Amino acid sequence: MxxxxxxxxxxxxxxxxxxxxxxxxxxxxxxxxxxxxxxxVGVEQTGMINLxxxxxxxxxxxxxxAVKIQSAYFEAYGxxxxxxxxxLVEFARDFGLxxxxxxxxxxxxxxxxxxxxxxxxxxxxxxxxxxxGYFGADGLKPFVDTAADAGxxxxxxxxxxxxxxxxxxxxxDASGKKFYEHIAEQVAEIGxxxxxxxxxxxxxxxxxxxxxxxxxxxxxxEIMPQQIFLVPxxxxxxxxxxxxxxxxxxxxxxxxxxxxxxxxxxxxxxVIYAFNRDEYAGMDWKKAVEKAAQKFADDIRRAVxx
Amino acid sequence: MxxxxxxxxxxxxxxxxxxxxxxxxxxxxxxxxxxxxxxxVGVEQTGMINLxxxxxxxxxxxxxxAVKIQSAYFEAYGxxxxxxxxxLVEFARDFGLxxxxxxxxxxxxxxxxxxxxxxxxxxxxxxxxxxxGYFGADGLKPFVDTAADAGxxxxxxxxxxxxxxxxxxxxxDASGKKFYEHIAEQVAEIGxxxxxxxxxxxxxxxxxxxxxxxxxxxxxxEIMPQQIFLVPxxxxxxxxxxxxxxxxxxxxxxxxxxxxxxxxxxxxxxVIYAFNRDEYAGMDWKKAVEKAAQKFADDIRRAVxx
Numbered sequence: 310m311x312x313x314x315x316x317x318x319x320x321x322x323x324x325x326x327x328x329x330x331x332x333x334x335x336x337x338x339x340x341x342x343x344x345x346x347x348x349x350v351g352v353e354q355t356g357m358i359n360l361x362x363x364x365x366x367x368x369x370x371x372x373x374x375a376v377k378i379q380s381a382y383f384e385a386y387g388x389x390x391x392x393x394x395x396x397l398v399e400f401a402r403d404f405g406l407x408x409x410x411x412x413x414x415x416x417x418x419x420x421x422x423x424x425x426x427x428x429x430x431x432x433x434x435x436x437x438x439x440x441x442g443y444f445g446a447d448g449l450k451p452f453v454d455t456a457a458d459a460g461x462x463x464x465x466x467x468x469x470x471x472x473x474x475x476x477x478x479x480x481x482d483a484s485g486k487k488f489y490e491h492i493a494e495q496v497a498e499i500g501x502x503x504x505x506x507x508x509x510x511x512x513x514x515x516x517x518x519x520x521x522x523x524x525x526x527x528x529x530x531e532i533m534p535q536q537i538f539l540v541p542x543x544x545x546x547x548x549x550x551x552x553x554x555x556x557x558x559x560x561x562x563x564x565x566x567x568x569x570x571x572x573x574x575x576x577x578x579x580v581i582y583a584f585n586r587d588e589y590a591g592m593d594w595k596k597a598v599e600k601a602a603q604k605f606a607d608d609i610r611r612a613v614x615x
Numbered sequence: 616m617x618x619x620x621x622x623x624x625x626x627x628x629x630x631x632x633x634x635x636x637x638x639x640x641x642x643x644x645x646x647x648x649x650x651x652x653x654x655x656v657g658v659e660q661t662g663m664i665n666l667x668x669x670x671x672x673x674x675x676x677x678x679x680x681a682v683k684i685q686s687a688y689f690e691a692y693g694x695x696x697x698x699x700x701x702x703l704v705e706f707a708r709d710f711g712l713x714x715x716x717x718x719x720x721x722x723x724x725x726x727x728x729x730x731x732x733x734x735x736x737x738x739x740x741x742x743x744x745x746x747x748g749y750f751g752a753d754g755l756k757p758f759v760d761t762a763a764d765a766g767x768x769x770x771x772x773x774x775x776x777x778x779x780x781x782x783x784x785x786x787x788d789a790s791g792k793k794f795y796e797h798i799a800e801q802v803a804e805i806g807x808x809x810x811x812x813x814x815x816x817x818x819x820x821x822x823x824x825x826x827x828x829x830x831x832x833x834x835x836x837e838i839m840p841q842q843i844f845l846v847p848x849x850x851x852x853x854x855x856x857x858x859x860x861x862x863x864x865x866x867x868x869x870x871x872x873x874x875x876x877x878x879x880x881x882x883x884x885x886v887i888y889a890f891n892r893d894e895y896a897g898m899d900w901k902k903a904v905e906k907a908a909q910k911f912a913d914d915i916r917r918a919v920x921x
Contacts, residue, residue: 334725334726336729379722379726379729381720381722381726381727381729381730382726382729384729384730384734385729385730385732385733386733387697387698387701387737387739388694388695388697388698388701389694390733391693391694391697392693392694395693395694413720413722413747414687414719415719415747416687416719417775417776417777417852418777419640420640420685420687420688421687423642423685423687423688423690423691424687424690424691426691427687427690427691427692427693427696428690431693433693441719441721441747441749442783443747443749443772443775443783443784444775444779444780444783445777445779445780445781445782445783445784446779446782447777447778447779448775448777448779466749469723469749469750469754470723471723471724471750471751471753471754472753473750473751473752473753473754474750474751475751476752476801477748477749477750477751477797477798478749478751480786480788480794480797481788481789482786482787482788482789483787483788483789488786488794491783491786492783495782546723
């Protein structure tokens, strides 16, 4: 198997026939009753969070090719949480999952190198991380170079899924080009550099493109033909499977007969906290997570194939 | 003393008569020979980094009002480094210093809350952190709310100091307004919210404005009259003291007779690695750091007063 990140991710998507990713955003107060002891406070809560995340990983591993671990919820517990984050990266990989570390780091070049060291290298490092492109090419370079050298991936924030995204990212020039399109052009250019494109035709430099803005996603698909899109916003944030389908490449197939390619859709809260949703009321929490993960994967698969 | 961050920072600047901040960006390979054992690899290096940082803090504490600790260089060592980062925050505060945690975090609202918890609350949390504004108002809100509640500060990236900054941040609309000015307008608006302005007239929501672009800094000073500017770029990145002076408010004085106010200039590598510079050749490394810190403070003071 190629050790290029895009090739590995697309192969894993093909193997599971499922272009989706489950996000681990563990919040203590939302854990299942049977795992949560409300008398436990502070870093001691990480024990229960660990049990919860390990169980979710076991449940979703047969269904999805990848998990995305949100660093913020671990950093909330200081260094103990950071340890747990890296332990869970290894745990998920032992289940054959591709692991995306959602860290959204960025800085000037010399400092970005230190972030790349800490988050992309070493045995506990995830297969890919998310980064913020606000510093431009020299801020991205250390992450991209590390990705190329180590067979890792980088997803650059282009269009985020939150309500305020438009107030910042829709800032447009005289020709009507928007700021996120400007970022996308730079990502496409940086991502097409020597040695960055895998056998699949996709780059190890991908883009985060929120599903909550499908028209924007279609336009971005044209600007960034070689980028894999990591697509947040499905479920709890309100995007439908059809909205998500806009992020896939209409003409891009990994192998004849396979569905549209070039994107992986993430759902976090709607899957990992499924047991709190009315439609799964009364169901064992693990069963609810499994059902929600299957429904999520089926939903996206159907929207992408049609 | 007011527990508002801007008031505390300006009082500390007044007390030391020194609107500067020393940045701790510790890289093992650059430590003084007498502290560095090149046979030591991996996390064991953090012991020497700790000694170095503690010594730098002791040396600069009588000279400067604040230190900025760059999280990336600690995260490079995983959770052990993260522990050290928070230990150094406490250590610096014990010397009466204001501590800025340079973490540049950002995410959608629910996740930003977790970052705010981890980086702004608890006894080891710094007095202020840097954040990235790319998500817009809802992504900034948890940081701003936490700052208001806890007497902390937030510095939003507006104009960064690196060479590629212009390729991203100079993207302009039909009227010629640039993207970083658009971000600045939002920072000014968000930062003027209820309860955010201290007795000094400055907000607990500040801005990062690189000194390497003085013309831009002057324009940003107009857009953001109530923001304290955290100004990187002096020294190793090439900005002069006069370049830095552009970030100060010409008409803003904290008290009659005081110099221009509203900014704090950061220098990292040019001070903490002063012993590697020709002008301090042969000098004891601690003496070199002290001399460089004094020279830096004098240099900025002179440029700001004139």
